[in-house]
Amino acid sequence: MPENEIVLEMSNISKNFPGVLALDNVSINLHKGEILGLLGENGAGKSTLIKILSGAYSLEEGKITIEGAEHRFSSPHDSLSAGIRVIYQELTSFEPLTVLENIFAGEVITSRAGFVSWRKMAEQARKILETLGSEINPNALMENLSVAGKQIVEIAKAIHGKVKILVMDEPTSALDEKDVNTLYSVIRKLSKQGVAIIYITHRMEEIVQITDRVVVLRDGRKVGDSKTSETSKAGLVNLIVGRELSEQYPKRDIKKGKVIFEVKNLSYLNKVKNVSFNLREGEIVAFFGLLGAGTHQLFSVLFGDKRATSGEIYVEGHKLKITHPNIAKRNGLGYIPIDRKEEGIALVMDIKQNITSSNIEEIGNGFMLNRKTEKEHAQKWFNALNIKAPTIDTLASSLSGGNQQKVVVAKWLEKNSRILLMNEPTRGIDVGSKAEIYLIAEDLCGKGVGVLMVSSELPEIMAISDRVIVMRDGEIVGEFITRQTSQEELMHIASA
Structure with missing residues (x-):
């Protein structure tokens, strides 16, 4: 042939x-x-x-x-x-x-x-x-x-x-x-x-x-x-x-407020070493590093999936010992994990159940869910985030990757999280859905939420973040105001 x-x-x-x-x-x-x-x-x-x-x-x-x-x-x-x-x-x-x-x-x-x-x-x-x-x-x-x-x-x-x-x-x-x-x-x-x-x-x-x-x-x-x-x-x-590439990533000048999250000298085994940084209201801070840099392990420690071996975490000025995700949730942290299907979303549950799963205590009386309230809460975020599905009763397993990610975000909005950790939030989703996820992040910042983000996509980091923290071998090796750096500089620092 x-x-x-x-x-x-x-x-x-x-x-x-x-x-x-x-x-x-x-x-x-x-x-x-x-x-x-x-x-x-x-x-x-x-x-x-x-x-x-x-x-x-x-x-x-x-x-x-x-x-x-x-x-x-x-x-x-x-x-x-x-x-x-x-x-x-x-x-x-x-x-x-x-x-x-x-x-x-x-x-x-x-x-x-x-x-x-x-x-x-x-x-x-x-x-x-x-x-x-x-x-x-x-x-x-x-x-x-x-x-x-x-x-x-x-x-x-x-x-x-x-x-x-x-x-x-x-x-x-x-x-x-x-x-x-x-x-x-x-x-x-x-x-x-x-x-x-x-x-x-x-x-x-x-x-x-x-x-x-x-x-x-x-x-x-x-x-x-x-x-x-x-x-x-x-x-x-x-x-x-x-639409044009220039329209994909929003650029808004959002006023930054007080420090709402601070980390001092945080370590986890030999994976995260003496890490210190802070996050302000309305700010998006991106973490960038190559494989093995420690960014993913850092986020697991911040949300309590892994227990820090040393260091301090402060939320709204109060020192916290986050030894379990439930402690993080109770104190205003939400987490969008790198593997949404394994950790972020229950595929066998419908959209409504996933969205309200973070806030069960608010929509029930301790013994039974208020179905009317559950539907109202889920429908609110379903509409606000433009989740593309027939109804809130649609199974999560039938959604596209981008819409599954929106459901995960909605879950933490329902919980009224003030600090949102986003670990590779656009991995495996299409260009249009990426733009929507980042628009959502921008909108949240406009309401005083602070966002910490791990991303391996430098163009997105450059477009959406206010500051960039570069990690290598578990340590912070650089911190930049985004508009004052470049993709080339960030890659050079990460791979040096």
Whole structure:
């Protein structure tokens, strides 16, 4: 098959859900060995398109052609049989099993005598891993691998399954820089072997580094399709959200009040060392550091998830010993964790229950919830934060990442938190939702709330924060007024 031959065509795809046109006459194609970036806000139609391609959703209108043959998938098995593999953001590996057991996924190689030949399976698994440039031991347990290692095993499983089209959904969301580069190397090797790749991400820098072409969806329609070399970050953002990059991050001059939170010489084991800073009313202070800098551990200590080994914390001038999250909550602290699905939100509960979970004592009599009050409180924040869902009774598990994050924020607004800790608040959410989260932070500051934020995205730090504190190896190594520094200076200090 020549390199420029089209391996996949999805033509005039439309998909309706009750009251929603999720896809409206979308057409994309994919060439052999091509890496295609698929961009769009949450709700733009990316997931629906991929679920149709993977057989998870039925095809209602349009046509799917693979290597010239038309296909109509009635199940994921049909899609797998056609050579399509999807690696989701939340990996589906079998943790207690070995690498080779995951690669073969229930299939076995037998000897002439009919016994399972683990040696032959290990040899074949090793060969597949070697084609990806990986030295992972086929006999290693999956649970002992890094996230990057698990992703490589997922790719190896796809190769073993004779993959023609590989879909990768936010593959770097939990990776550090070294692992990202390793993954890029694997993806490029796959591309050279002729595998066509659809790469879904919210990170513009990844699009530039890894893709050949970019397709942008907005509101269920295709609004952009061009070579990566002929695009710009600003142009892509404009296509994604329908407005210019300069409109994404609010810039407001908010009057700063008194110091409401102060930390003196705080330490936690060897992870956080002698950290001191303060926060004023109406202020956003951002923490920046590379992997292992200690920013995440610091926030865990501040909220009581981890117990400080030394140091002092003051809230509104009063010294506090925060040894448990409940103490932090009672004293006006709210925490948006880095992993919202594990720590921030209860996926099996609805929006209403999540929002009011932080304030049960205010909407009940100690024995029973006041359902009317519960609904009123939840509806207030549902409307105020523009949470996109049918009703407050919608399950949290069905929300997009951006809307889940809004529910987490609403939970702490319901608690009337005066000090909000936001740990990577925009990780894994789309450009438009990022802007909304930061607008919410700005609005809170206008009401006297103080915000502490950890972010690995320097453009956002520069746009939204008043001060930046840089950490390295658990220590503060720099503190800057944001408008008096630059991304380059912050990165230099963080990596020196």
